[in-house]
Amino acid sequence: MKITRQKHAKKHLGFFRNNFGVREPYQILLDGTFCQAALRGRIQLREQLPRYLMGETQLCTTRCVLKELETLGKDLYGAKLIAQKCQVRNCPHFKNAVSGSECLLAMVAEGNPHHYFVATQDQNLSVKVKKKPGIPLMFIIQNTIVLDKPSAKTIGFVKAVEAGQLVSTHERQSIEQQKEEQGLVKSPEQRRRKKRRKISGPNPLSCLKKKKKTQDPAASASKKKRPRRRVRNRPASRVLSEKPAAEGN
Numbered sequence: 001m002k003i004t005r006q007k008h009a010k011k012h013l014g015f016f017r018n019n020f021g022v023r024e025p026y027q028i029l030l031d032g033t034f035c036q037a038a039l040r041g042r043i044q045l046r047e048q049l050p051r052y053l054m055g056e057t058q059l060c061t062t063r064c065v066l067k068e069l070e071t072l073g074k075d076l077y078g079a080k081l082i083a084q085k086c087q088v089r090n091c092p093h094f095k096n097a098v099s100g101s102e103c104l105l106a107m108v109a110e111g112n113p114h115h116y117f118v119a120t121q122d123q124n125l126s127v128k129v130k131k132k133p134g135i136p137l138m139f140i141i142q143n144t145i146v147l148d149k150p151s152a153k154t155i156g157f158v159k160a161v162e163a164g165q166l167v168s169t170h171e172r173q174s175i176e177q178q179k180e181e182q183g184l185v186k187s188p189e190q191r192r193r194k195k196r197r198k199i200s201g202p203n204p205l206s207c208l209k210k211k212k213k214t215q216d217p218a219a220s221a222s223k224k225k226r227p228r229r230r231v232r233n234r235p236a237s238r239v240l241s242e243k244p245a246a247e248g249n
Contacts, residue, residue, distance in 0.1 A: 009052060009147045012136070016150070019158045020134040022115045025056040028138065029107060030086060031100045032069045033121035035079035041143035045082070052145050059086040060116070064093050064103035101125040108135050117147075133157035 016022040028049065038045050049057045061083045069080040091103050098106075101122055108116050111134065118129050119138040129135050130151035137148040150158075 005144070005146070006052065006054065008149070010054065012147050012149055013053065013055075016134070016136050019161070020112070020115065022136065025058045026053055026117060027058045027060050027114060028117040028119050029089070029104050030059060030061050030083060031065050031104055031118075031120045031122065031125070032072070032076060032079050032083065034119040034138075034140065035069075035082040036076060037121050037140040039078045039082060041140060043140065043143065043145065048145060053147070060089050061086040062089055062091040062093075062100075062103045062107065064091055064097045065100040067097045068100045101128075105129070108132060130154075 013022070030045075037043075045059060049059070066080070066083055066088070069076050069083055089107065092106055093103055097103075101120070101124065104118055104120070104125065105128055107114075108118060108129070109132075112132070117136040117138055118125070120126060120129075121139055126137060126139065126148075129137050131153055133151075133154045134157065135154075137151070139146055139148065
């Protein structure tokens, strides 16, 4: 039975690897329900997951999942301890935390560019994950870890890509990488580099001599001030001495 499970897991992994670029280390996003099921089934995730997937794995979670487990209280204390030992991935809900299921859906949005696995016992979350192509889904049944087969949405997406109707995220990333290697597109590092300003000489227009303004001679003549005549004040003693002489005549 164990060999059959590993054969199925190997087949499913090959499908996701060839069509969606899933690779080691496999990043597995855990929610609180999966941690609780592992605790009840006494499953050592760090030992059994790499053995089952036949490759290196990274157990991951988010702040929203940890926050949700804290609010649920003592009943899920053991699940919280398991989740706290996982690597915490940055989610877009830094300021306002959301439910664990909503957070995991946001982590695998836009084509699942980081190739996350979703590990959950939540049926509603599983249904929503299956509606998104290219997301490996894991769950625990009868104290056994199971990698679910590719969903109908995922298989339909792959068929559309093969027919040339769509381009997968993996193919888009590989095309962009080839363009960067061939120099057709600037890499993100080249875009970040600031262009150095070339040291240039002075502006030739600023070196020209300023032209003297030509003025109209008529306007300049009008602007000239007329000279004021100076009126000399005669002394009062002289005026009085001349007055009696004039009366005698």
